[in-house]
Amino acid sequence: MNEPIQLDLFGDYEDQPKQPILNGMYYEQSSDKFVSYVLGRRHFEVTPGQCLGDKEWKERIKRERAI
Numbered sequence: 001m002n003e004p005i006q007l008d009l010f011g012d013y014e015d016q017p018k019q020p021i022l023n024g025m026y027y028e029q030s031s032d033k034f035v036s037y038v039l040g041r042r043h044f045e046v047t048p049g050q051c052l053g054d055k056e057w058k059e060r061i062k063r064e065r066a067i
Contacts, residue, residue: 026065
């Protein structure tokens with residue numbers, strides 16, 4: 001009647017969508033900042049004026065790596 005329930009805490013569940021692990025510099029539209037991620041963790045953020053990249057690089061990152 002009352003059988004114990006076995007939970008698999010470390011299993012890989014296929015019904016949950018896999019999120020890619022962010023690595024590198026991204027442009028965050030909501031805050032208008034360039035954000036660096038290392039292994040999926042937010043590392044630092046800078047405003048476009050503080051960012052050391054040239055204008056062409058900043059525009060390319062805004063187009064290709066916006067989050």
